[in-house]
Amino acid sequence: MKLDRLLTMTMILINRKKVKAQELAELFDVSVRTIYRDVETLSCAGVPVVSQQGVNGGISLIDGYRMDKQILTKEELTSLSIALKSALTSYEDAHATAVLEKLTGIADEKVKKSIDHLFVDLSPWGQNVILKEQITLLKRAIEDEHCVSFLYSTAHGMLTKRLIEPHTLVQKGKVWYIYGYCTLRDGFRLFKISRMKEIKEELICFERKSVHLAELPWDKAWQQPKNLVEITLTFDETIRTLVEETFGAEHIDNEKSIVQVSLPEDEWLYGFLLSFGNRIKLINPPYLVDIVKRRAQEIVALYVENKG
DSSP: OHHHHHHHHHHHHHHSSOBOHHHHHHHHTSOHHHHHHHHHHHHHTTOOEEEEOSTTOEEEEOTTHHHHOOSSOHHHHHHHHHHHHHHTTTSOOHHHHHHHHHHHHHOOHHHHHHHTTOOOOOSOTTOOHHHHHHHHHHHHHHHHTEEEEEEEEOTTOOEEEEEEEEEEEEEETTEEEEEEEETTTTEEEEEEGGGEEEEEEEEEEOOOOOOOGGGSHHHHGGGOGGGEEEEEEEEOGGGHHHHHHHHOGGGEETTTTEEEEEEEOSHHHHHHHHTTGGGEEEEEOHHHHHHHHHHHHHHHHHHHHHOO
């Protein structure tokens, strides 16, 4: 992993006056040309690396750098460590774990204590081992630039065989997705990992396409104006705190216990509204009231049919 290599290389250069490119190449099991590209990367990032040719040549940092500068400030070191610890709750990554150990190793006691001031656990409740294995597999396929095959289930349970070129893992809210080029649909698609079955990394290589993160669907498509519906509902005062947490206090009329908010309309919305049981009542729009009422009646009918 390049990040791991660059960080380790910088630490070696701080601790040693000069290192041969060949020595670094053997240490990281890469070519000498790759080491020189890494030197250029570090230089562009502001690390004053110099390379000298000849018998007594080698790679080093400019004199005085070790006394005047650090790779990271204490605040940066803390932030990076917290981010890595959080990421590792969702998938296995030996390289990221090694980087975290290195960061902890160079941190002083104050930084080590600060790292424990915030912990973001991205894993689901109940420790979903299968999901963690799937994310780890998909991450490895992205890094190896290998295609991935799987069976994909629609919301109605129909399965289709897919082969994709995986580009980006995405976590939106509590749900994980993989964004990749689908050979069946001949275009980029966003796949919900929980709907993917029999995931397999194939020995089919692909060339990564240009991806502009600011234009990707998880930030825009879900809340396009055409997908939004303005809803009005009343709620039981016993769940006011829950309603404020869910919808936002700014959308609540406190005197009338009414919520007015715009949300994307899809299957998720119907189930979401029903999840409140009899503690909320949808008022508008009328057609959505009918949909939720019909879904509730179908649920009741299901239990009535099974009674006895």
